[in-house]
Amino acid sequence: MSMDYIVQISKPMLEGAQTTILLFFIAIIASIPLGFVFTLMVRSAIKPLAWLANTYIYVFRGTPLLLQMLFFCFGLPVLPVIGEYLVLDRFVAACLAFVLNYAAYFAEIFRGGLLAIDKGQYEASKVLGLNKWQTTTKVILPQMFRVALPAVSNESITLVKDTALLYAVAVPELLHFAYTAVNRDFTIMPFFIAGVIYLLMTLVLTLFFKFLERRFKYE
Template identity: 55%
Template sequence: MDYILQILGPMLDGTVVTLQIFFVTIIMSLPLGLMLALGRISRFKLLNSGISIYIWIFRGTPLMLQLLFVYFGLPFIPVVGEVLVLTDFQAAILAFVLNYAAYFAEIFRAGIQSIDRGQYEGAKALGMTYSQLMRRIVLPQVIKRVLPPLSNETITLVKDTSLIYVLAMNDLLRTTKALVQRDFTMTPFIVAGIFYLIMTLVLTYGFQKLEKRYAIYDD
């Protein structure tokens, strides 16, 4: 017990880095994913095709590869490497946001396209603009329908934050491994597992409350 109390300090510091990556990624990737979804279903073929390629690339390649490319590869690209100088934290955020926005875009697209076409026609008959239709009719229904897949992706994000280990950032996993190598004990791994379970438990509980709330409104 004394040893656990001793390592809690550095492990909590690592958890703070993990949570920073998580929250910044969520805050930035959700609206970006929604905008990509709207562009994905637009009638502009060039925009639609460009976003489709973007989603294909970021969903079809490993997140770790994207992290390594953003951090180590971008500086070697002419002009880009001179203008875009990123810290390890900024590189991690950029890679995570671009990756998760692609996944969220497909979730939102499926949710939007699941809305009955009659509602679009009814809104058009009432004289609503496209933005009014989306804001007042479509998106409120989409939010309820996409909550389960959003919940799954959000929980996955918590675990994926451990990949920033490759950028030598002192997140929870890297701190844990350093403690294991220093003290020759598996206890930090167990404590880290508990930390991750607590974070996913809080997210699971939060999404369950949201789903129940929307279910009450439907009733």
């Protein structure tokens, strides 16, 4: 196996990795704040709002991400009456599925982080004269993120690996180019190279979250 061949097959896979990385950033940037919104809705005193958020979380955590992607790509367009207005680009549909799916998981992570905070923190803040906004932003949220950070890290790494599901809806990403090279050249080397690229992406994420954990630890 020559180095020229490795370079040749790596170029399209690196191009596919750009799609993988783009999907990751869209999903992570949109799903984390959306997940936090659903966490607040779950804890809301307004019962219909809490019920709606709990139902959303149950549905998106209880069904496979692949099924959700297939629904947004191929299911929406065949809905009666409104289907013709819901035809989405496959990458856009995949992004929508990823955002909604991971928002449900992040909502549960943040809810667990809030539950881990001792109620005495609220009482202490009240004694110190902090209002509700100050208590939330300066006391509760920093502690919640510190507690939730390891779980957020794990979920983010899982997100990188789940981007391979784009292959199922024919969006050309890293795995697509690797599989194409394997079928064309009858060698498993493209799979090894794809694995290395995935490992490098997860390594960068792991180091980033380790850095964040150290920062939060000493604050």
